[in-house]
Amino acid sequence: MLLSAIQLLLFLSLPPFLLGVINRVKARVAGRTGQPLLQPYFDLWRLLHKGAVYSTTTTWVFRAGPVVGLAAVATAGLLLSFGGAPAMLSFSGDFVLFAYLLGLARFFTALAALDTGSAFEGMGAAREVSFASLAEPALFLCLVVLARATGALSLSQMLGEGLGSAWSTSGPALLLTALALFVVALAENARIPVDDPNTHLELTMIHEVMVLDHSGPDFAFILYGAALKLFLFGALVVRLALGFHFDSPWAALLAFLGGMLVFAVVVGTVESVMARLRLSRVPQMLVGASVLSVFALVLLLR
Amino acid sequence: MSRWTDTVFILVVVIDFFALASSRLGAAIRAVAAQGALLSLLPVLLATGEHQTAHVVALALGALLVKGIAIPLMMGWAIREAAVRREVEPIVGFVPSMVLGAVGVALAFAFSGGLPLPTPEKHPLLVPTSLATVWTGLLLVVSRRKAVAQVLGFLVLENGVFVFGVLLSDFMPVMVEAGVLLDLFAAVFVMGIVMFHINREFASLDTAKLSALKD
Numbered sequence: 001m002l003l004s005a006i007q008l009l010l011f012l013s014l015p016p017f018l019l020g021v022i023n024r025v026k027a028r029v030a031g032r033t034g035q036p037l038l039q040p041y042f043d044l045w046r047l048l049h050k051g052a053v054y055s056t057t058t059t060w061v062f063r064a065g066p067v068v069g070l071a072a073v074a075t076a077g078l079l080l081s082f083g084g085a086p087a088m089l090s091f092s093g094d095f096v097l098f099a100y101l102l103g104l105a106r107f108f109t110a111l112a113a114l115d116t117g118s119a120f121e122g123m124g125a126a127r128e129v130s131f132a133s134l135a136e137p138a139l140f141l142c143l144v145v146l147a148r149a150t151g152a153l154s155l156s157q158m159l160g161e162g163l164g165s166a167w168s169t170s171g172p173a174l175l176l177t178a179l180a181l182f183v184v185a186l187a188e189n190a191r192i193p194v195d196d197p198n199t200h201l202e203l204t205m206i207h208e209v210m211v212l213d214h215s216g217p218d219f220a221f222i223l224y225g226a227a228l229k230l231f232l233f234g235a236l237v238v239r240l241a242l243g244f245h246f247d248s249p250w251a252a253l254l255a256f257l258g259g260m261l262v263f264a265v266v267v268g269t270v271e272s273v274m275a276r277l278r279l280s281r282v283p284q285m286l287v288g289a290s291v292l293s294v295f296a297l298v299l300l301l302r
Numbered sequence: 303m304s305r306w307t308d309t310v311f312i313l314v315v316v317i318d319f320f321a322l323a324s325s326r327l328g329a330a331i332r333a334v335a336a337q338g339a340l341l342s343l344l345p346v347l348l349a350t351g352e353h354q355t356a357h358v359v360a361l362a363l364g365a366l367l368v369k370g371i372a373i374p375l376m377m378g379w380a381i382r383e384a385a386v387r388r389e390v391e392p393i394v395g396f397v398p399s400m401v402l403g404a405v406g407v408a409l410a411f412a413f414s415g416g417l418p419l420p421t422p423e424k425h426p427l428l429v430p431t432s433l434a435t436v437w438t439g440l441l442l443v444v445s446r447r448k449a450v451a452q453v454l455g456f457l458v459l460e461n462g463v464f465v466f467g468v469l470l471s472d473f474m475p476v477m478v479e480a481g482v483l484l485d486l487f488a489a490v491f492v493m494g495i496v497m498f499h500i501n502r503e504f505a506s507l508d509t510a511k512l513s514a515l516k517d
Contacts, residue, residue, distance in 0.1 A: 291404045
């Protein structure tokens with residue numbers, strides 16, 4: 001029980017730190033000192049104390065967007081176990097709920113963007129949704145591979161004890177899946193080969209453009225929700241890659257946190273060494289991820 | 303040992319996908335070179351030990367030299383000399399060709415179990431990998447516009463045939479294998495000359511221009 005509480009606390013408190021680590025890695029590779037590691041927390045704190053401005057053309061949908069987005073992502077976090085303790089919620093087939101909670105968050109973000117009536121934000125929403133429609137099959141295929149490899153239908157079992165033996169019998173397939181999942185994580189979180197989280201250049205923006213009209217606490221919710229989502233995908237990749245089962249739950253938690261740190265460093269490195277892909281190349285990358293997970297599935301079905 | 307062999311086969315198929323998806327000639331050539339080098343490991347990994355070691359090592363070294371080093375160097379030299387544009391320019395787009403490749407791989411894995419083989423199977427992934435690679439090579443040959451990319455497709459196809467040949471390597475004398483490698487070398491050489499002529503005639507390597515020939 002204590003472990004579950006700690007796990008929930010970590011899930012709610014660590015995600016901005018993950019962003020801080022990514023930013024620090026990028027700064028170091030570029031030869032800069034970089035912002036403080038805790039800067040994302042300061043940003044959230046500052047935004048929460050500001051007032052919000054609402055355009056008169058917007059309706060309740062615009063105000064609901066950030067709240068629903070954050071709530072959906074946080075609920076999705078309850079389905080995943082991060083370390084030794086079991087997940088808060090777990091039932092057969094909960095990976096479908098997981099994927100669609102993330103889908104719900106995206107749906108409301110896109111709706112809020114469309115609600116502003118700005119053509120610019122509509123464009124961003126269109127891009128986000130069209131890439132998501134390719135990322136989602138890849139995510140589902142990865143989860144199906146996991147379900148097939150472990151013979152379980154709930155996320156905490158798929159990433160739990162069965163995974164260790166699955167790695168020893170079908171390691172290459174799971175490695176391909178981890179790779180595909182990493183690509184999906186980069187695409188879903190608008191990280192660099194797909195979208196640049198730093199630019200405000202209209203030609204390159206996908207996710208950033210949808211949230212331009214949000215201000216104050218609403219924007220804080222969006223930033224926090226995005227950090228939670230990155231943490232969730234990172235947790236999926238890390239749990240899959242760690243694989244083996246720990247006897248002590250504390251050791252499992254420590255290994256998980258170490259894995260997340262490595263994940264952040266890898267994301268930061270990828271962002272430093274790669275350029276953003278041309279928009280027309282992004283679907284290709286996502287289809288490539290799907291093809292890899294299809295291949296993993298074929299290997300397992302043999 | 304078996305884990306490594308698995309990994310080699312899976313990497314070969316992943317390189318197939320990469321060759322279908324890559325839009326740059328240089329990257330595709332390097333990928334096919336890597337595939338050839340990986341394939342040269344196979345005779346060693348799959349050696350049963352009942353045959354002379356020299357045979358196996360000679361086969362591996364020959365494949366490494368021809369597929370992994372000599373032909374890629376020639377291809378690289380060809381694109382530099384002919385100054386072709388470095389993009390692949392496919393007739394079938396990258397996403398459809400990747401999807402077709404995935405379908406081919408799935409079918410190869412689904413049906414290879416039902417194939418009657420004259421010899422005992424050496425490894426469960428050998429036949430499907432071979433079929434998938436042959437299919438990828440065929441796709442590359444018919445769906446690319448540039449002569450260089452078509453030659454690459456031919457090389458991938460030949461890699462698939464080589465994988466199948468490893469199955470029979472216990473029966474094949476060294477001379478036959480050496481002949482196959484020499485054939486491949488000669489074929490790429492001839493294609494190089496053809497490419498040179500296409501390039502001189504049309505100032506480009508686009509094979510679509512050949513169908514506009516009139517007498």
